[in-house]
Amino acid sequence: MISTTDTAIIGAGPYGLSISAHLSDAGVPHQVLGEPMLAWRNFMPPGMLMRSEAFASDLYAPHAGYRLEDYCRLMHLPYAPIGMRLPLERFVEYGLWFQSQLVGHVRPVDVTELRRQDDGFLLSLSDGSALAARRVVVALGLKGFEQTPTVLQGLPRPHVLHSGEIGNLAWARGKRIVIVGGGQSALGLAALFNELGAHVRVLVRGGIISWNEDPEVGRSLLSRMLRPEGGLAQGWYPYVLSEFPYLFRGVGQRTRKRIAEASFGPSGAWWLRDRVAGKIELRMNTTVRHVAIRNDEVVLEVSGENGPATITGDHVVAATGFKVDLARHAFLSPEIVSALSLVDGWSDVSRNFESAMPGLYITGPASALSFGPVLRFVYGAKYAAPRIARHISRCHAAEGGSRAFDAPAVPQPLAESRTGVLSHPPAAAFQEAKSPAE
Incomplete structure (x- = not known):
C-alpha cells in the first residue's frame, strides 16, 4: 500500500520542523520523515554548550510565540539573547516542544530510497512502507558528510x-x-x-x-551601527551574509563556493x-x-x-569537519543524483531552493553554495522555511489546492532499498558549532 501526500520533508531537525510549521499554516498537506531532533539527541555529547547566541538558536514559525525566548519564559528558565551559555539539552527540549506544538504529522522513519515517479516522487521507508509525493524537501544537515583525513x-x-x-x-x-x-x-x-x-x-x-571574542552585552547605538549583530557574528560582512542570503546568489559560483566552504572557519x-x-x-x-x-x-x-x-x-x-557531497546520500537514486548536476558535491538551487530536478527542494548546509554559510547553521532556517513554504503553497494552489496527489494505480516495482541514511540534521551544531544543520 502506498500512501500519498503533497509534500514530503526528509529531516525532522530545525529546518524540517520550521518548514513544516509554515506549510501547515499555508494548508499544504505534507509529512515529515524522521525522529524529531534525533541527531541533536544522539550524536552530540551531554554537557555541550551551543556556540550560537540564543537569539540565533530559534526554530521558526509563521507567527509569534514559538521562539527560544518564548519557551524559556513559559518554562520559567533564564534567557538572554546575547552572552547566554545555552546547554544542548535545553535546545533539544525547546525543539521537541516546538514540534509538539506545531508539527503533529511526523513519521519516525528513515528514507531508504527516493526516486522519480511519473509527475512526483516515490519514497521507500525503513518501516517497509512507501510514500508518493508531488514534491520533496531534503532538509538534512551534515550527517553523512563527515570528512576524515x-x-x-x-x-x-x-x-x-x-x-x-x-x-x-x-x-x-x-x-x-x-x-x-x-x-x-x-x-x-x-x-x-x-x-x-x-x-x-x-x-x-x-x-x-x-x-572568538567575548560577547558585548548592552552595546551603544553607535557600536551597533558600526558592527551590527548578525546571526553568524558581529560586523557588516557577517550581518549581510546572515540577514540577506538572497544577495549571495548574485555572486559568481567560484566565489560563492570559496565563501561557503571557508567562511567562519575553525x-x-x-x-x-x-x-x-x-x-x-x-x-x-x-x-x-x-x-x-x-x-x-x-x-x-x-x-x-x-x-x-x-x-x-x-x-x-x-574533529576535521565536513564536506558536502549529496552523492553520498545513499537514498538518492542515480537518476536524481545525475539530474542535480552537482558542483563538487553541492547542488546549486533556485531562489526558492528548488534543485535542477523540478519538485525537489534542497535546504540546510547542502544549499550553502546558493545562499551562503548561514545555511550551515540553524539561523538559516529563518530565511529558508518561509521561502520554501511560499513557493510550495503557490504550486499546490495552482494544481488544485486541496486536491490530493494521486499515486500511480500500478506503481513500478521498488528498487532494492539502500541503507545508511539518517533523515536528521547532523552534529553540525557541535562541529561548527553554531547552532547548525541540520
Missing part, C-alpha cells in the same frame, strides 16, 4: 571516531584521547573529555588557536578558552604522518615543531 581512513571503530558521531562520553573516562583538529569541535570535545577525567592531547595543524567559542588554555596539551604545527593499531592502542607518527614524534592513545577523534 586519508591517514585515518579505514581504521576500525572505536579506536578511530569522527567528532560527528560521538554522543555520550561516559566511555572515555580514564582513557587516553588524541584529538586531531583545531576548531570548535576539537576544542569543545577536549574540554568535555578533560573534565570527565580523560587524558587529552590535541594535534593542531596550524600555528595558533583562533578564539575557531573556539569564547566560553571555551578558560576550559582549554593551560589545562590541555595542545600540539601546534603538527601533522599526522601514519597511524596504526598495535596491542589494542592507537600509534600515531607525527611531525611537528620539534621534529618527528610518536604519540599513543586509546582512541583518536577526527
